[in-house]
Amino acid sequence: MEKRISGKTGLLGLIGTPVDHSKSPVMYNYSFEKLDLDYAYLAFDITVEKVPDAIAAMKTFKMRGANVTMPCKSEVVKYMDELSPAARIIGAVNTIVNDNGKLTGHITDGVGFIRNLKEHGVEVKDKKVTIMGAGGAATAIQVQFALDGAREISIFNIKDAFYEKAEKTVENIKKEVPECVVSLYDLNDTERLNAEIASSDILVNGTLVGMHPNEEQTIIKDTSVFKKDLVVADVVYNPKKTKLMEDAEAVGCKTVGGLGMLLWQGAEAFKLYTELEMPVEEVQELYFK
Ligand code: NAD
Numbered sequence: 606m607e608k609r610i611s612g613k614t615g616l617l618g619l620i621g622t623p624v625d626h627s628k629s630p631v632m633y634n635y636s637f638e639k640l641d642l643d644y645a646y647l648a649f650d651i652t653v654e655k656v657p658d659a660i661a662a663m664k665t666f667k668m669r670g671a672n673v674t675m676p677c678k679s680e681v682v683k684y685m686d687e688l689s690p691a692a693r694i695i696g697a698v699n700t701i702v703n704d705n706g707k708l709t710g711h712i713t714d715g716v717g718f719i720r721n722l723k724e725h726g727v728e729v730k731d732k733k734v735t736i737m738g739a740g741g742a743a744t745a746i747q748v749q750f751a752l753d754g755a756r757e758i759s760i761f762n763i764k765d766a767f768y769e770k771a772e773k774t775v776e777n778i779k780k781e782v783p784e785c786v787v788s789l790y791d792l793n794d795t796e797r798l799n800a801e802i803a804s805s806d807i808l809v810n811g812t813l814v815g816m817h818p819n820e821e822q823t824i825i826k827d828t829s830v831f832k833k834d835l836v837v838a839d840v841v842y843n844p845k846k847t848k849l850m851e852d853a854e855a856v857g858c859k860t861v862g863g864l865g866m867l868l869w870q871g872a873e874a875f876k877l878y879t880e881l882e883m884p885v886e887e888v889q890e891l892y893f894k
Pocket residue numbers: 714737738739740741742743762763765767768792811812813814816824840841842863864866867868870
């Protein structure tokens with residue numbers, strides 16, 4: 606690394622808190638070195654209150670860009686000069702590109718999720734999808750499904766604070782992508798959930814249920830809802846294979862885990878910064894196995 610850094614090296618980074626566990630610095634620095642790009646990437650621990658300073662510093666240091674993680678994803682929106690369609694609809698940004706002082710905010714979580722599905726041979730156009738969850742990850746996926754031509758989206762969430770967020774998302778999708786049929790239901794309405802899954806091509810867990818240390822948990826208790834041609838995807842990546850996925854695989858469903866979404870959302874951001882493809886296979890082998 607020290608041989609790579611010069612007086613001309615461009616800076617990129619991650620902002621949010623906590624950031625010390627992030628795979629982004631190793632993933633991007635490896636890719637810059639591999640493609641002989643004169644950039645370096647660091648993680649900056651930034652609270653919401655420090656967002657204005659961080660944005661000013663990005664401009665002062667002429668940083669090429671930054672990834673944004675919790676809790677800063679919504680806060681940075683108001684400092685962007687432009688937003689991608691998905692970032693505008695969702696009201697959150699995970700990738701900032703700095704073009705000579707003009708900041709454009711993107712959100713690559715949904716794009717990454719759908720790219721990962723494609724890598725597993727799953728197309729989303731004209732499909733019906735049931736998505737459990739309405740937090741950050743689930744909302745990004747819901748909006749991207751609509752933008753990418755899904756026929757119907759059924760959203761389920763428990764009646765917590767995220768339910769209201771889901772009502773907003775439904776409104777936004779109806780306004781921005783009127784041809785997509787989108788509905789919201791209470792996750793505790795098991796009968797309705799089972800009926801929507803029965804008529805879906807893809808089922809997504811977009812909640813944190815099943816995440817370490819609660820690996821034994823799954824929302825779907827009645828595994829008779831899994832039919833062979835249903836694709837079951839999870840946003841949870843720790844563990845790599847969730848209980849939901851194990852149960853679905855046991856009856857022959859194709860399953861897709863959350864680690865690929867993490868990888869591909871990073872690869873999409875890399876392309877926005879550099880206009881080049883990240884060496885995904887090697888990055889996956891080194892850091893996402
Ligand atoms: P969030 O806090 O924004 O949303 C949490 C969601 O879980 C909400 O919909 C909430 O209603 C639901 N929920 C919480 N407890 C529940 C329960 N007991 N039963 C049913 N639903 C419940 O979280 P987030 O940032 O969207 O993250 C959700 C999961 O996705 C986490 O496991 C996170 O690690 C993972 N994630 C993965 C990626 C990726 O790239 N694969 C990216 C972001 C998040």
